[in-house]
Amino acid sequence: MKKEGTIIKITGPVVLAENMRGSRIYELVMVGKEQLIGEIIELERDTATIQVYEETSGVTPGEPVTRTGMPLSVELGPGLLGQIYDGIQRPLTKIMDLVGDYIERGIQVPALDRERRWEFTPEVSVGDVVGQGDILGVVPETKTLIHRVLVPPGLSGKVREIAAKGTYTVEETIAKLDAEEGAVVGIQMLQRWPVREARPYGKKLEPNVPLITGQRVIDTFFPIAKGGTAAVPGPFGSGKTVVQQQLAKWVNAEIIVYVGCGERGNEMADVLREFPALEDPTTGEPLMNRTVLIANTSNMPVAAREASVYTGITIAEYYRDMGYDVALMADSTSRWAEAMREISGRLEEMPGEEGYPAYLASRLADFYERSGRIITTGREERMGSVSVIGAVSPPGGDFSEPVTQNTLRIVKVFWALDADLANKRHFPAINWLESYSLYTDAVSDWWHEQAGDDWGEMRGEMMTLLQKESELQEIVQLVGADVLPEHDKLVLLAAEILKESFLIQNAFHAVDTYCRPVKQYGIMKILLTFYGLASDAIAKGVPVEKIMAMPVRVKLARIAVIPDAEYEGRFEEIKKNMEDEFRSLVPA
Amino acid sequence: MISKNREYATVTKVSGPLIVVEGVSGVAYGEVTEITMPSGEKRRGQVLEARSNLAVVQVFGGTKDLDTDVTSIRFTGETLKISLSEEILGRILDGAANPIDGGNPVIPERVLDIHGYSINPYAREFPQDFIETGISTIDGMNTLVRGQKLPIFSGAGLPHNRLAAQITKQAKVLGKEEEFAVVFAAMGITHEEANFFIKDFRDTGALERSVIFLNLADDPVIERFITPRLALTTAEFLAFEKEMHVLVILTDMTNYCEALREIAAAREEVPGRRGYPGYMYTDLASIYERAGRIKDKKGSITQMPILTMPDDDITHPIPDLTGYITEGQVVLSRDLHRKGIYPPIDVLPCLSRLMQGGIGKGRTREDHPDVNDQLYSAYAEGRKLQSLVAVVGEEGLSDTDKKYLEFADRFESIFVNQGTGTRRSIEETLAIAWDLLSMLPESELKRIDTEFIRKYRPHLKEGSIE
Numbered sequence A: 001m002k003k004e005g006t007i008i009k010i011t012g013p014v015v016l017a018e019n020m021r022g023s024r025i026y027e028l029v030m031v032g033k034e035q036l037i038g039e040i041i042e043l044e045r046d047t048a049t050i051q052v053y054e055e056t057s058g059v060t061p062g063e064p065v066t067r068t069g070m071p072l073s074v075e076l077g078p079g080l081l082g083q084i085y086d087g088i089q090r091p092l093t094k095i096m097d098l099v100g101d102y103i104e105r106g107i108q109v110p111a112l113d114r115e116r117r118w119e120f121t122p123e124v125s126v127g128d129v130v131g132q133g134d135i136l137g138v139v140p141e142t143k144t145l146i147h148r149v150l151v152p153p154g155l156s157g158k159v160r161e162i163a164a165k166g167t168y169t170v171e172e173t174i175a176k177l178d179a180e181e182g183a184v185v186g187i188q189m190l191q192r193w194p195v196r197e198a199r200p201y202g203k204k205l206e207p208n209v210p211l212i213t214g215q216r217v218i219d220t221f222f223p224i225a226k227g228g229t230a231a232v233p234g235p236f237g238s239g240k241t242v243v244q245q246q247l248a249k250w251v252n253a254e255i256i257v258y259v260g261c262g263e264r265g266n267e268m269a270d271v272l273r274e275f276p277a278l279e280d281p282t283t284g285e286p287l288m289n290r291t292v293l294i295a296n297t298s299n300m301p302v303a304a305r306e307a308s309v310y311t312g313i314t315i316a317e318y319y320r321d322m323g324y325d326v327a328l329m330a331d332s333t334s335r336w337a338e339a340m341r342e343i344s345g346r347l348e349e350m351p352g353e354e355g356y357p358a359y360l361a362s363r364l365a366d367f368y369e370r371s372g373r374i375i376t377t378g379r380e381e382r383m384g385s386v387s388v389i390g391a392v393s394p395p396g397g398d399f400s401e402p403v404t405q406n407t408l409r410i411v412k413v414f415w416a417l418d419a420d421l422a423n424k425r426h427f428p429a430i431n432w433l434e435s436y437s438l439y440t441d442a443v444s445d446w447w448h449e450q451a452g453d454d455w456g457e458m459r460g461e462m463m464t465l466l467q468k469e470s471e472l473q474e475i476v477q478l479v480g481a482d483v484l485p486e487h488d489k490l491v492l493l494a495a496e497i498l499k500e501s502f503l504i505q506n507a508f509h510a511v512d513t514y515c516r517p518v519k520q521y522g523i524m525k526i527l528l529t530f531y532g533l534a535s536d537a538i539a540k541g542v543p544v545e546k547i548m549a550m551p552v553r554v555k556l557a558r559i560a561v562i563p564d565a566e567y568e569g570r571f572e573e574i575k576k577n578m579e580d581e582f583r584s585l586v587p588a
Numbered sequence B: 001m002i003s004k005n006r007e008y009a010t011v012t013k014v015s016g017p018l019i020v021v022e023g024v025s026g027v028a029y030g031e032v033t034e035i036t037m038p039s040g041e042k043r044r045g046q047v048l049e050a051r052s053n054l055a056v057v058q059v060f061g062g063t064k065d066l067d068t069d070v071t072s073i074r075f076t077g078e079t080l081k082i083s084l085s086e087e088i089l090g091r092i093l094d095g096a097a098n099p100i101d102g103g104n105p106v107i108p109e110r111v112l113d114i115h116g117y118s119i120n121p122y123a124r125e126f127p128q129d130f131i132e133t134g135i136s137t138i139d140g141m142n143t144l145v146r147g148q149k150l151p152i153f154s155g156a157g158l159p160h161n162r163l164a165a166q167i168t169k170q171a172k173v174l175g176k177e178e179e180f181a182v183v184f185a186a187m188g189i190t191h192e193e194a195n196f197f198i199k200d201f202r203d204t205g206a207l208e209r210s211v212i213f214l215n216l217a218d219d220p221v222i223e224r225f226i227t228p229r230l231a232l233t234t235a236e237f238l239a240f241e242k243e244m245h246v247l248v249i250l251t252d253m254t255n256y257c258e259a260l261r262e263i264a265a266a267r268e269e270v271p272g273r274r275g276y277p278g279y280m281y282t283d284l285a286s287i288y289e290r291a292g293r294i295k296d297k298k299g300s301i302t303q304m305p306i307l308t309m310p311d312d313d314i315t316h317p318i319p320d321l322t323g324y325i326t327e328g329q330v331v332l333s334r335d336l337h338r339k340g341i342y343p344p345i346d347v348l349p350c351l352s353r354l355m356q357g358g359i360g361k362g363r364t365r366e367d368h369p370d371v372n373d374q375l376y377s378a379y380a381e382g383r384k385l386q387s388l389v390a391v392v393g394e395e396g397l398s399d400t401d402k403k404y405l406e407f408a409d410r411f412e413s414i415f416v417n418q419g420t421g422t423r424r425s426i427e428e429t430l431a432i433a434w435d436l437l438s439m440l441p442e443s444e445l446k447r448i449d450t451e452f453i454r455k456y457r458p459h460l461k462e463g464s465i466e
């Protein structure tokens, strides 16, 4: 028998219903005649407060609310990759086929294709004893990604039946287990998981492997580790989305989950246009094949925006559990927080700072806590990771506001975007004095092995140079540059070169968009060699003005756009030019 | 079930733009109401909160002269709609879409809900067609493309109207002659400002291709809530059903936001920043996101909202939230205006996020992206030196520094200051840019590919780089 309540009040996305006794918090419900999807967010005696994931115009008191008995969940299984979903995992491609260009209400489409058959190869035999996280079989989800079908969390037993190699739909039973107490449990490739609950894992590992992004200022100065967390706050137009998209394109993770949370429709169209045409740097496959998009744009319902980040992270954890490195980008977590605020306001909860609910900090913490580098459950003890990179959009670009502040308390990497840099088209506009990464030490071993054992030292030198420059700039602002001693003038020049050759990186340039770690190291080395030779020259009485006018400067300024195939030779050449030019400057 | 035509005389409370009606039943959220005033005058409203026996209604015509005694209210069972047909082109309507040009009501071909539905992001076509506006600072450095939403951030007394009118007159997509239309929505602007636009549209012949919605300064404030939505529904009809390229001008969004704030205050909602409601971002997005292109549809909606920044403050919630939604912004500067520069566009805080796809080889010209980058960094350098010189004087400057200073001056007086009557082609804009850039030593043009320097730098076209 269906359990039904009755609507008594509607204000925007929040609906009140009575006769809801026995329902649970976070239970999924269908609201009104049109059966709009909603979730119970507050219960008081027999009255439930429901946030509705669709527009509520036309809904009338007296209409029914149907309970489902289930929490808001996502569908997991092969077929997620390459898809674009809304905040509650409805496939936008299918919705377009069904109702055209605009998203109408009350549409229910399953997230995973029920018809499609997948090539399943079993990896267990009848009689094997299996537990949660063990591999039952594998499915090639894309040309390069093996989808591992696992025993779902909380389940174990002896394999009673296992499907033979062959093709199956996600709903067909591929295994039966003799579970405890004589129960027989059927397992399908399609599994469900409640979005607000973290999926279990074996144990957490230290994040000490860098997640390589190909962005120089990030990898070299403010690195993120696999399984780490980073925040990118910045005013509008400072480059948050470009950073997120660059990472989605180039990081060395196997799976990308990109959550467009309350942002622009055209940005999603942009990803959909570009990603299928770009190559995954590791596999050579179209980037779209490793990507799951969650698009709940700013004009889509607010409550679904709130759910979208959970939908995204649950999918990320699912692939992590197979033993993959997953990177999740959420653009923008501020819109998620605002959705929380809006719902909270309609609930007439006691507002905290700037109207945000008091639980803002704990929700943010819970979300970021779902990141990590881990050993999975299951006897294989696979390693997997979820890295989370959240954009933050502070009102007026002021970082002292609650969402930025509460986020910074949790995340380990802070890429502070700066409007002044963006205004003069210094991109990525990551402010090198304000930003930080707490993974720098942890990943330095990797760099020392992969690039060179002076990596840490050189990085330190460059940082010092930039700090020195900013101190000197303050003096220059007061008295001008000409009073500075020659060596300080050289610091200004060297910092300038460092900015134009290393820190600035054009996301839209075919070569510059991605810079391999060894090339980053190579550029850093050349720049420091220049600085070293210049310091010597100055000590020998060469004026900075002569150094400024050196022809090699033009070559240094364009060093980053030298294609990968030729860079080693060309770097050598530039180095040689440089040494020759210095020799002719400095009298022997 | 929404039953039709339920009329009640049970208004129990009037508060700001809102009324509370008790003893109702079956009232739907968002439903349209018709309110009959004691004088017999009728006003429209919409349900903001629906309960089993009570409804909160916002009254678009305002609540002046309403009472709790005689006033009656009818719930229509409908959502807010507008009647449309192609005949609407050339018409002037009030802020609630009633004709005010003496003509008859539009005979509807379609009746559409003014809130519309959200465009499925998957159905969007990424906008890439370059619109030549003839304004150098826009075409060269903040390129507009078809289907973009690009607002003008202005200040009281700055010539944003002149600029918007100039763009409307001059804009064209190169190599294409297609059907265009202009939808103009005024919210709380003066008669004089509205007349300026109407006269300009008439003089340039755009009027017959325009639909004009006017909610003026002395019109009801709460009506401003629906005016832009009426305009955008019209634009969607023209673009996606009639295959036109529609330019939508919404002015002044600041007045729209004030109306939002008024409703929020009347509902005693917890205010967000500076008293504006916490959902203003979402509300504005429901307007601005109604721009764009749709796959397999010929038409497009390009939006140019105008807003005046209170106190010229770009961090004020109205420009701030707008900038977070739109695809860039064109910012007018009081300083440049004082210097007599027109259009007084300060390029540094300006941005067009869709520029990359619209420019470059095969679209404008191959060197355009690099030239743009270089102009930005050179002008920023010049401006930095200007403020330095203001403190420490010119003595300590190097020769190169002095060239940057001069560059910044000439950039403003030549590149930016093109005047109201001039329409520059993109070729002309790039030529001026190259002229200016050639003031700088070639080694300073670090953002430009050497090949382009060789090809386009005026006195270098033949020579080599060193």
Ligand SMILES: Nc1ncnc2c1ncn2[C@@H]1O[C@H](COP(=O)(O)OP(=O)(O)OP(=O)(O)O)[C@@H](O)[C@H]1O
Pocket: A234, A235, A236, A237, A238, A239, A240, A241, A242, A243, A263, A393, A427, A428, A429, A505, A506, A507, A508, B323, B324, B325, B351, B352, B353, B354
């Ligand atoms: N690395 C980069 N290389 C070149 N251009 C860039 C880069 N990063 C940002 N930009 C430029 O800055 C513009 C704005 O960037 P972006 O859209 O990422 O800003 P945002 O911080 O996400 O803004 P919002 O908060 O409004 O979404 C881009 O359209 C692009 O022109």
Ligand SMILES: [Mg+2]
Pocket: A240, A241, A242, A263, A331
């Ligand atoms: Mg963004």
